[in-house]
Amino acid sequence: MGIGRIQNKFTKLQKSKQKGLIAYLTIGDPNLEISERFLELIAKSGADIIELGVPYADPLADGPVIQYADEIALNSGTNLVKVIDLAARIGPKIDIPIILMSYFNPILQYGPDLLINNSSAIGIDGFIIPDLPLEESRNFSLKAKKKGCAYIPLVAPTTTPSRLRKISQIASGFVYCVSVTGITGMRQNVSSELPEFIKRVRKNMPNMNLAIGFGISNPEQASIVGQIGDAVIVGSAIMKIINQHGEFGDKKTELSSFISSLKKALV
Amino acid sequence: MLPDNNGYFGQYGGRYVPETLIPMLIELEKKYKKLKTDADFLSEFESYLKDYVGRPSPLYFAQRLTKYCGGAKIFLKREDLNHTGAHKINNTIGQALIAKRMEKKRVIAETGAGQHGVATATSAALFGFECAIYMGEKDIKRQSSNVVKMQLLGAEVVPVSTGSKTLKDAMNEAIRDWVTNVESTFYIIGSVAGPHPYPMIVRDFQTVIGRETRHQIFEKIGKLPDYVIACVGGGSNSMGIFSAFLKEDVNLIGVEAAGLGLDSNKHSATLEKGSVGVLHGSKSYVLQDKYGRILPTHSVAAGLDYPGVGPEHSYLKDIKRVFYTSVTDSEALKAFKVLSEIEGIIPALESAHAVSYAMKIAKEIGPSKSIIVNLSGRGDKDVKRVQEIMEV
Secondary structure (H helix, E strand, O other): OHHHHHHHHHHHHHHOOOOEEEEEEEOOOOOHHHHHHHHHHHHHOOOOEEEEEOOOOOOOOOOHHHHHHHHHHHHOOOOHHHHHHHHHHHHHHOOOOEEEEOOHHHHHHHOHHHHHHHHHHHOOOEEEOOOOOHHHHHHHHHHHHHOOOEEOOEEOOOOOHHHHHHHHHHOOOOEEEEOOOOOOOOOOOOOOOHHHHHHHHHHHOOOOOEEEEOOOOOHHHHHHHHOOOOEEEEOHHHHHHHHOOOOHHHHHHHHHHHHHHHHHOOO | OOOOOOOEEOOEEEEEOOHHHHHHHHHHHHHHHHHOOOHHHHHHHHHHHHHHHOOOOOEEEOHHHHHHHOOOEEEEEEHHHOHHHEOHHHHHHHHHHHHHHOOOOEEEEEEOOOHHHHHHHHHHHHHOOEEEEEEEHHHHHHOHHHHHHHHHOOOEEEEEOOOOOOHHHHHHHHHHHHHHOOOOEEEOOOOOOOOOOHHHHHHHHHHHHHHHHHHHHHHHHOOOOOEEEEEOOOOHHHHHHHOOOOOOOOEEEEEEEEEOOOOOOOOOOHHHHOEEEEEOEEEEEEOEOOOOOEOOOOOOOHHHOOOEOOHHHHHHHHOOOEEEEEEEHHHHHHHHHHHHHHHOOOEOHHHHHHHHHHHHHHHHHOOOOEEEEEEOEEOHHHHHHHHHHHHO
């Protein structure tokens, strides 16, 4: 469970010379029941880790695709409590690590301590909180670690070397490298500055698993990014498939082949 | 003096924004700490306030309003007479001067009523910055004259169609722009809100209101006032005027927007009805449901129509140094009309909330007392809207 489970995953990937695929899904878009079916599908199609996105009405780090998904999910009545319930249901059915991604305010209202306790009990392996930077996350990351849950901080191209070293002290599981200065969403090209940025991160955070996200939307990009990181995070491109017009069955087929094509690019 | 080194006023404040922005916020904090005591910077700031903004703004004894209310002497701090028509310009000049020294080429801002947008566009024109203003579609409709002004001043007005289509979502979009363009762009936040060091910087630039007022009231009545009243949206005009009286025996009253009534769910009374949460980068009182979803708000005054409030206000509420109350749309509209008719001053609908509360208590506290109302802005922008409401 928790940190150990994530670490095992990365060790296994390394042994088989693969890079990891981390799939993000806004939970509750279009509703909880369908999210659950998409999650099973994503796990079956080759994702290595799943990120459960708690919908939020003010997602500062997110672009239009995830903003839209969040809005639909909130309108379908989804909240942090329901996402945790879903994690409890889905855990036994899928055999890969589950990360909870939420902005801080829903967590603050739920109670950070209670969330950490409940999550470790039901099998949420780690947390990503995009608006809880180093200075604000010391308590949370310590408590999560005590319970064996990973605290996965974000680092950006603007993060200085001395900050990278400090952040590595609160990190567990892996570190989320934001590939661009910007918000989530699909982009035409991988940033030319990415290799230099990741080199800087590695130098200041030796032995840390690095997952790279923001803007990665197709197998070609995943393959490029996979050559420098340990895992690739894909979100907006998945939510775009889910929110396009069409039948559930067609979306399932497309999503499944999209996930397998991403994974293939990382093997 | 607060905030502490981590940007906290008691338990409020902090920096709850994506990591991408943190190095820039640290740089800004360092830069500002230096500039705060830099004689060149301060004298440049003061000379713009004097020659460009038109400071000091008068403290005016509203004799007819006093008589009308039949009680305490009412004084108006005339921030409405500043260039661009509100207190907002004090802060935008200050921040633009910081941006200049940080060698930024572009400034952005969020705006609700459009006053901060106009003030930012004005400062951008003055110092030659490229400028984009984020404004909710709903606010673009109800404050259309300010939109035209911003465009005339050379700014791009970016309509925000997400969420509430008001100030909250305009600020979300401005922050997203900032995250994307952080190297080239300076974000001029308009209120004492946002991540540290903004609540401190904006407050400091607005303290000029309090310093002048204190000096002026001594000139007029030879002593401190009994009450200082200001409206509170994010809370910059109120922090500005309160700052000079915090350590004195003066009643400080912050007036929020009660909209259609505190029990109607259509209000913006964050301090009265909210709970502790995180919004736009700081921990403070916010209007939210039990799952942490920010609630929709309402006020006839676009500048008060905001579900958050500056962290220092939350602190001042908890330590009971400032009393926070609220005034409804219809009470504010009545004050808007009264002040126009008997003093010849058309106030901004935001400021009319403070006027209304002064009118409420003036008689009760009696003629031996004095009240200062911060008349934070003028009502030109609201004339069309008020006419529409009166006709209905």
